[in-house]
Amino acid sequence: MKFEDIKGFAFDLDGVIADSARLHAKAWHQTADEVHSEWTPELAEALKGVSRMDSLEMILKAGGHENDYTEDEKVALATEKNTKYLKLVESLTPDDVLPGMKAFLDELKASGYKMSVASASKNAPAILKQLKITDYFEGVVDPAKLHAGKPDPEIFSLAAGVMDLAPEVVAGLEDSGAGIKSINAAGELSIGIGNQLTEADVRFADTSDVSLAAIKDKLA
Incomplete structure (x- = not known):
């Protein structure tokens, strides 16, 4: 062009x-800790630009927990993450x-x-x-x-x-x-x-x- x-x-x-990526990372880090998946710089980078549910799946998979939660539980985790994130957004x-x-x-x-x-x-x-x-x-x-x-x-x-x-x-x-x-x-x-x-x-x-x-x- x-x-x-x-x-x-x-x-x-x-x-x-x-x-605002740092706010996402902070909220997702809390989620990773909650599901006992190790938070790494590589994981943080991989989540950039990825949708909420896909990000959660990547975090669960990183710890080998992708089959440990029902779909409803995954939705609840993603919703909880978003609530934390919105609180952080209010500080912008x-x-x-x-x-x-x-x-x-x-x-x-x-x-x-x-x-x-x-x-x-x-x-x-x-x-x-x-x-x-x-x-x-x-x-x-x-x-x-x-x-x-x-x-x-x-x-x-x-x-x-x-x-x-x-x-x-x-x-x-x-x-x-x-x-x-x-x-x-x-x-x-x-x-x-x-x-x-x-x-x-x-x-x-x-x-x-x-x-x-x-x-x-x-x-x-």
């Missing part, structure tokens, strides 16, 4: 706009927007680009409200409408639809490998936050490095 073709940007939320302020992202949102708005949020989190609207950036976006993909999570392309295809744009004129921003695969499969330009995301079309080491000029330069 050429820089001039881009008409809109679809943002993952956790780890791209805000460090505009200062929790990741470095450089507020300036980038301002730049996109001033330049006339459309924006949407492609997050697997059902709590994305609450997070955006706490960060006071809801009005920047055309809308948020409703995770309840998804048939498959990342790396399936569905969420980023829907994010393009939220902006009333075709995928081929949309750039998606992600900080996870599953998210980059999702963007690529949707036929959009993938912008990775993290040098380890080798499948991304464009990579930045940190959110503070992202700007329209930097994207244009990397695509040249």
Whole structure:
């Protein structure tokens, strides 16, 4: 995709706009302790961008406990985790927007680009409200409408639809490998936050490095 073709940007939320990923990790760590699965940096990384029930399954499997709970018990565990997480979300302020992202949102708005949020989190609207950036976006993909999570392309295809744009004129921003695969499969330009995301079309080491000029330069 050429820089001039881009008409809109679809943002993952956790780890791209805000460090709400650390809140998820804190709540999931408590769940892992509860079910006696060892919490490791590898497990924490693997959960990024993954739906709530899929995350729980990964935590249970990590400790060999995937068959120790009924479906109702799993739903209860996931609900309990979400309650803990929402309490943590209430502590977020505009200062929790990741470095450089507020300036980038301002730049996109001033330049006339459309924006949407492609997050697997059902709590994305609450997070955006706490960060006071809801009005920047055309809308948020409703995770309840998804048939498959990342790396399936569905969420980023829907994010393009939220902006009333075709995928081929949309750039998606992600900080996870599953998210980059999702963007690529949707036929959009993938912008990775993290040098380890080798499948991304464009990579930045940190959110503070992202700007329209930097994207244009990397695509040249």
